[in-house]
Amino acid sequence: MRKIVVVGGGAGGLELVTKLGHAFGKKRQAEVILIDKSQTHIWKPLLHEVATGSLDINNDGLNYRAHAAKHSYSFQLGTLTGVNPQSKELTLKSLSDEKGHIILPERIISYDILIMAVGSVSNDFGTPGVSDHCYFLDSHKQAERFQQALLYQFLRIQQEGDTAKLQLAIVGGGATGVELSAELFHVADMLKAYGMPEMSGKRVNVQLIEAGARILPALPDRIAALAKKELTRLGVTVSENTRVIKADEEGFVTADDKKIAADLMIWAAGVKAPDFISQIEGIETTRNNQILVKKTLQTHNYENIYVIGDCCACEQADGSFVPPRAQSAHQMASLVFSNIKSSFLNEPQKEYTYKDYGSLVNLSNYSTVGSLMGNLMGGGMFIEGRIARFVYVSLYRLHLIAIHGWLKATVIMAAQKIGKVVKPKLKLH
Numbered sequence: 001m002r003k004i005v006v007v008g009g010g011a012g013g014l015e016l017v018t019k020l021g022h023a024f025g026k027k028r029q030a031e032v033i034l035i036d037k038s039q040t041h042i043w044k045p046l047l048h049e050v051a052t053g054s055l056d057i058n059n060d061g062l063n064y065r066a067h068a069a070k071h072s073y074s075f076q077l078g079t080l081t082g083v084n085p086q087s088k089e090l091t092l093k094s095l096s097d098e099k100g101h102i103i104l105p106e107r108i109i110s111y112d113i114l115i116m117a118v119g120s121v122s123n124d125f126g127t128p129g130v131s132d133h134c135y136f137l138d139s140h141k142q143a144e145r146f147q148q149a150l151l152y153q154f155l156r157i158q159q160e161g162d163t164a165k166l167q168l169a170i171v172g173g174g175a176t177g178v179e180l181s182a183e184l185f186h187v188a189d190m191l192k193a194y195g196m197p198e199m200s201g202k203r204v205n206v207q208l209i210e211a212g213a214r215i216l217p218a219l220p221d222r223i224a225a226l227a228k229k230e231l232t233r234l235g236v237t238v239s240e241n242t243r244v245i246k247a248d249e250e251g252f253v254t255a256d257d258k259k260i261a262a263d264l265m266i267w268a269a270g271v272k273a274p275d276f277i278s279q280i281e282g283i284e285t286t287r288n289n290q291i292l293v294k295k296t297l298q299t300h301n302y303e304n305i306y307v308i309g310d311c312c313a314c315e316q317a318d319g320s321f322v323p324p325r326a327q328s329a330h331q332m333a334s335l336v337f338s339n340i341k342s343s344f345l346n347e348p349q350k351e352y353t354y355k356d357y358g359s360l361v362n363l364s365n366y367s368t369v370g371s372l373m374g375n376l377m378g379g380g381m382f383i384e385g386r387i388a389r390f391v392y393v394s395l396y397r398l399h400l401i402a403i404h405g406w407l408k409a410t411v412i413m414a415a416q417k418i419g420k421v422v423k424p425k426l427k428l429h
Helices: 011-025 044-052 064-070 140-160 175-193 221-234 275-279 326-344 385-404 406-422
Strands: 002-007 030-036 074-077 080-084 089-092 102-104 107-110 113-116 166-171 204-209 237-239 244-248 251-254 259-261 264-267 305-307 358-363 367-372 381-384
Touching: 002 011, 011 030, 011 064, 011 326, 011 385, 030 064, 044 140, 044 175, 044 385, 064 074, 080 275, 113 326, 140 166, 140 175, 140 264, 166 175, 166 251, 166 259, 175 204, 175 221, 175 358, 221 237, 221 358, 305 326, 326 385, 358 385, 385 406
Parallel strands: 002 030, 002 113, 030 074, 113 305, 166 204, 166 264, 204 237
Antiparallel strands: 080 089, 089 107, 244 251, 251 259, 358 367, 367 381
16 A cells, blocks of 8 residues: 655645545555644644734644544654655654653654645744744744733733833734734734723834835735835834844844844744755755755656645746745645646646735734735736635635535634634633
8 A cells, every 4th residue: 555645734735635535545545644743733824813812723723633533644743854765764853742751752654655745934044143032933832932922021011001012023024924013903902801901002012124125025016015004004113124133132133233122023034944854865955945846846856755835946937936825835735636646547747837816915903905816817906905804714714625625614614703702802821
């Protein structure tokens, strides 16, 4: 029996392993395995809501082991540290508890077909002090860690009196930084209803720092301009053309030697694939550790290794690479599933063409802006307000349908609606 291993349970990896489980695992035509360093999945575009407490991972997360039992694949908890394409083996780091006691030793897992879907991590570009003093939002654990720190800071500000303000600085004007900036104001306003009557968005100072000429550099100018206008209206200080060269306990230092003071610092500037990828023998990578692939999403030297999502470097006709977005991962997962089926039947592999369906930026409950159809219409259709919000929410619902099926996804969405009525709107612990 062939063994198909998917490493990484993000949007693309989870959708793919679910399809593989249904197609091959259920019929015992192949053993399908998912490997992830976490036990819980959360849709990555929602991590900024986990970070502010707007979303509770305990209520809205998906447990891989439970999902595997229902969708005919198996789950292995572990961190990938190496791949040997010659022997077709993976190495997983030993698993220890909080006291350092080894629960599982280092493991070797063999494969016949491997799908690398390990995603990306924040790239601090070697900036001094960033790794020591900043919070990152690469995973739900990091997001929860920031949420705890944020809650403690809100409690401090509440106790210090009317004039005290919470200073937050976010480096990186991409979607994560922009959406987090707005969400912080929304959460501060909501705390009035949860034992902090003096708290509001006016007690928060947020500075969004972007090294480039404008925020949201990957999106059209019109979207970026409107997002900046909305953030400024909320009270966010947007600093463009501002490069951070150092971080310390008190804040950031910019290239022109200005100090940006902050009680909490978040780094959301740039991503890269995990460092171990560049050490895999025979795998070609970019300077950001992304794996270079053929149009079929197979690596150049190994036809039994596919790559999807943020760790994939797939060149387009114009010489640029497919952008690291959830829609890219979804499309790649669908193509790789089709190609794996074709390989079982000795049929030719299909080539991947990225289809840009547009981009959306959700500014919490205040506004949503974006464009639909993207390059499919040679420019896209600009949308904002309630229509844009509806489309944004629909993207998450489509993800739920892909990993659960229509019936269960509908039940989950209904349960989430009910939960919002009977449970606190913020995670307060």
